[in-house]
Amino acid sequence: MANLKELAARGDKFTGGHRACAGCGATIVARQALLAAGDKPVVATCATGCLEVVSTIFPYTAWDVPFIHSAFENSAATISGVEAAYKSLKRQGTVKEDIRFMAFGGDGGTYDIGLQALSGAMERGHNMLYICYDNQAYMNTGIQRSSATPKGSATTTSPNGKKIPGKVQFRKNLTEIIAAHGIPYVAQSVVGNWSDFTKKVEKALAKGGPAFIAVLQPCRLGWGYPPELTAEMGRLAVDTNFWPLYEVEDGKYKINYTPKERKPITEWLFQQERFRHLKRPENQAILEEIQKDIDLRWENLGKKCSQ
Amino acid sequence: MSELKKYKELALGGNIEKSGTAVDFKTGDWRSSRPVYHPENCIQCLFCWVYCPDSAVILKDGQVTGFNLDHCKGCGICAHECPGKKKVKAIVMEEEVK
Ligand SMILES: Cc1ncc(C[n+]2csc(CCOP(=O)(O)OP(=O)(O)O)c2C)c(N)n1
Ligand code: SF4
Numbered sequence A: 001m002a003n004l005k006e007l008a009a010r011g012d013k014f015t016g017g018h019r020a021c022a023g024c025g026a027t028i029v030a031r032q033a034l035l036a037a038g039d040k041p042v043v044a045t046c047a048t049g050c051l052e053v054v055s056t057i058f059p060y061t062a063w064d065v066p067f068i069h070s071a072f073e074n075s076a077a078t079i080s081g082v083e084a085a086y087k088s089l090k091r092q093g094t095v096k097e098d099i100r101f102m103a104f105g106g107d108g109g110t111y112d113i114g115l116q117a118l119s120g121a122m123e124r125g126h127n128m129l130y131i132c133y134d135n136q137a138y139m140n141t142g143i144q145r146s147s148a149t150p151k152g153s154a155t156t157t158s159p160n161g162k163k164i165p166g167k168v169q170f171r172k173n174l175t176e177i178i179a180a181h182g183i184p185y186v187a188q189s190v191v192g193n194w195s196d197f198t199k200k201v202e203k204a205l206a207k208g209g210p211a212f213i214a215v216l217q218p219c220r221l222g223w224g225y226p227p228e229l230t231a232e233m234g235r236l237a238v239d240t241n242f243w244p245l246y247e248v249e250d251g252k253y254k255i256n257y258t259p260k261e262r263k264p265i266t267e268w269l270f271q272q273e274r275f276r277h278l279k280r281p282e283n284q285a286i287l288e289e290i291q292k293d294i295d296l297r298w299e300n301l302g303k304k305c306s307q
Numbered sequence B: 001m002s003e004l005k006k007y008k009e010l011a012l013g014g015n016i017e018k019s020g021t022a023v024d025f026k027t028g029d030w031r032s033s034r035p036v037y038h039p040e041n042c043i044q045c046l047f048c049w050v051y052c053p054d055s056a057v058i059l060k061d062g063q064v065t066g067f068n069l070d071h072c073k074g075c076g077i078c079a080h081e082c083p084g085k086k087k088v089k090a091i092v093m094e095e096e097v098k
């Protein structure tokens, strides 16, 4: 696995000059993923969402690799088709190189509208890595809730008001849904731990076959925190056990990092505008529910690791 | 981009025929503060480089030398992540003045 000097020597494949907000975590995901993959040729695609929109405004593209534009719902289907065509060309001897295939998608494009395309591609067994950059809402269209939005979070379609105190439901666990496909490699990583993320990308690509990584991606606009804290907010989500770093390799679970002391979830929530209303005394019960849910999910994950 | 092309001169399907063309687009004027580099406090850990969302930390022979101010948006992540030497940061954000 490459260290920072080696990654730097590979050179950037995701350029500056894109239109993401200052401090955007999504572009950090794309940049680090391409650095990690960069020792071999890569073909990439991305579902419509912030990452694709900010990086491919005609006639500019921040992707310094062959890139195919996808719609919102089918980034997994797009790359699986490209990979199938490549296999055929390779059999015919037209293409000789080893090429890697990567698809990116936001939480809306992956947990919600792209779920069936992703499930199909994983089940068919394409040689591809799907990276979900999870910023926990539909950011590009103005912060609407998705099935990845955590309970209590205020979005424009789950506002904090008289009727509801932000999103009512708990978030869906997509990583476990993809793990249930029994594919060779599934992992969770985070913006804020470059080493964990780039290692997982390298590992996923080296394994071959379908692979999936969900990366928690802080979004300074939708979450409401100062831009310099993007990496910090990711690490805090891990230190509170809200977002465990773990992998499922050939069905075997492994937690990659255990915080020395689990921080209370309020340390993460109260730094973000979207959870600000949870500080009010009448919302105390919601905080307790959230903390209980995190501890239960962590406990269940631990059980899977010892199986 | 120098001049808008006529549609007949465009590639089929509106393809962008060269990769990485966004380097020609300048986002530096979005900045309200800029990172200032103090090499005497730098330990060359490359954290600033690996976390910059705008690929704006300049490396020469694998060493940080400064920032590409055509692209840097002044987010301050580099300065926040910088460990510096003896707790003195090698990157300090300073307000842009017109
Ligand atoms: C079929 C379809 N429906 C709706 C849209 C409009 N749309 C574009 S981006 C987007 C939200 C994307 O959310 P997410 O996948 O979470 O990515 P993010 O913007 O948060 O990075 C929507 C609804 C679309 N492009 N296509
Ligand atoms: S809204 Fe969030 S995800 Fe979208 S460009 Fe801005 S910081 Fe990035």
Ligand code: SF4
Binding pocket: A023, B034, B035, B051, B052, B053, B054, B055, B056, B057, B067, B071, B072, B073, B074, B075, B076, B077, B078, B079
């Ligand atoms: S301020 Fe932000 S955009 Fe500018 S060099 Fe630092 S990390 Fe990159």
Ligand code: SF4
Binding pocket: B041, B042, B043, B044, B045, B046, B047, B048, B049, B064, B078, B081, B082, B083, B084, B085, B089, B090, B091
């Ligand atoms: S983060 Fe700070 S110490 Fe590390 S390379 Fe960058 S400027 Fe130097």
Ligand SMILES: [Mg+2]
Binding pocket: A049, A106, A107, A108, A134, A135, A136, A137, A138, A139
């Ligand atoms: Mg999103």
